[in-house]
Amino acid sequence: MTSAKDERRPAGELEASVMAALWAAGVPLTPGRVQLELDSGLARTTVTTILSRLHEKGIVGRERQGRGYAYFPVQDPPGLTARRMHSELDRDDDRETALARFVAQLSPDDERLLRDLLESGEE
Amino acid sequence: MTPLLLIPLLMPFAVPAVARRCLDRLVPVTALWALTLAVVVLAGASVAALGALLLTGLLKLPLFAGLGDLIHPLRTASDLVVLPAAAAATGALTIGAWTLGRSALRQLRAFRTARTQADSRPAAGDLCVIESPHPDAYALPGRPRRIVVTTAMLRSLGPDEREALFAHERAHNAGGHHRFLVAAELAAHCHPGLRPVRATIALAAERAADEAAAVAVGDRRLIARAIARAALATRASRSARPDFAPAATTGPVPQRVAALLAAPPRHPRAASWIALLLAVCATLSAGASAAGVLAFHHEVEVAQGEEPR
Incomplete structure (x- = not known):
């Protein structure tokens, strides 16, 4: 991915990428670390701008770190998280066919096949 | 009753095999359109045929013949054929309506839950993150369109794989794929022969999103890796749960990964033949159904004394 391509992406997509990096990091x-994590050639000023915007919206919190800020996603209240976990568990079957899931359930055979494919793909 | 009505009732049983080949041969997004249009036509034709059989049977009964202003008896095949056919059609329509209603309720409930969940907090761009130890991700249609991803899914993927996942889900939303899935679901309840095609259409939607994502990120192999890793993560988090799905056939995920790892498909001549075959199936079905219904309508008019024999 070139930096030119990334700078041209819609602001919403960049916000999503930055947010995903924050959640994944834990x-x-x-901003410098986010830039490294994204590994996509985004300018550091762009990352800083996106982070400030997310902070203004109240989706990320920040704390002082050195001369700047470190950003983290705002967590759900614990009760809400528990309820969500529960509803995730309920969705064990693939009955809601109208919601396009990223990956369907795997059978044991599928799992073996996938590992083989991944290995052959990484050669 | 006319034997023509048997064509739309039998044709759907032949379609799953054609549908599979369609998906193998056509560009995924073309296959998605072709298959969805075909099942909608086939489902409509089958319901119309069942309706005609049901009405024929009803008009044989004196009560309904009176209500239908029939002054002559309806000319049909023997009652021994017509009445059981009407009873079977009634049963089929009732079961279809019942399972459709149940499925619609379930899907609406799932959709509303997902929507409430996504709307309950501000999104970063189009991304809605849900805190959960179970890796999961889906495209949420409606306004505004969202990509819903759990924290566990985000953590099991690398940065470039997350971009691949987002590109895939954005392709679902941009392509309005949920409409195809709803149409396939609807058709599946109209005729049992169309039930296996629902999975084929779902796979076509995934393949279309995979290919669109591959174009967006410019790397087929990356999309394949993201899918495989996401699927294996999902599997790992649920290994303690019983596996209800039988392992009889290769599931959709390995097929998608394999298709992405293979060279970009060429479009051989066979593609147009299989598409043509599908179109012929749908057209025959629709034509026979329309002719059957028109013939039935004519007989009713005759019985009403409005048209000469």
Whole structure:
């Protein structure tokens, strides 16, 4: 991915990528670290701008770290999280066919096949 | 009753095999359109045929013949054929309506839950993150369109794989794929022969999103890796749960990964033949159904004394 291509992406997509990096990290990240995590050639100023915007919206919190800020996603209240976990568990079957899931359930055979495919793909 | 009505009732049983080949041969997004249009036509033809059989049977009964202003008896095949056919059609329509209603309720409930969940907090762009230890991700249609991803899914993928996942889900939303899935679901309840095609259409939608994502990120192999890793993560988090799905056939995920790892498909001549075959099936079905219903209508008019024999 070239930096030119990334700078041209809609602001919403960039926000999503930054947010995903924060969630995946699990610890507060400085704009520099987010830039490294994304590994996509985004300018650091762009990352800083996106982080401030997310902070203004109240989706990410921040804490002082050195001379700047480190950002982290705002967590759900614990009760809400528990309820969501429950509803995720309920969705064990693939009955809601109208919601396009990223991956369907795997059978044991599928699992073996996938591992083979991944291995052959990484050669 | 006319034997023509048997064509739309039998044709759907031949379609699953054609549908599979369609998906193998056609560009995924073309297959998605072709299959969905075909099942909608086939489902409509089959319901119309069942309706005609049901009405024929009803008009044989004196009560309904009176209600239908029939002054002559309806000219049909023997009652020994017509009445059981009407009873079977009634049963088929009732079962279809019942399972459709149940499925619609379930899907609406799932959709509303997902929507409430996504709307309950501000989104970053189009991304809605749900805190959950279970890896899961889906495209949420409606306004505004969202990509819903759990924290566990985000953590099991690398940065470039997350972009692949987002590109895939955005392709679902941009392509309005949920409409195809709803149409396939609807058709599946109209005729049992169309039930296996529902899975084929779902796979076509996934394949279409995979190919669109591959174009967006410019790397087929990356999309394949993201799918495989996501699927294996899902599997790992649920290994303690019983497996109800039988392992009789290769599931959709390995097929998608294999298709992405293979060279980009060429479009051989066979593609147009299989598409033509599908179109012929749908047209025959629709034509026979329309002719059957028109013939029935004519007989009713005759019985009403409005048209000469």
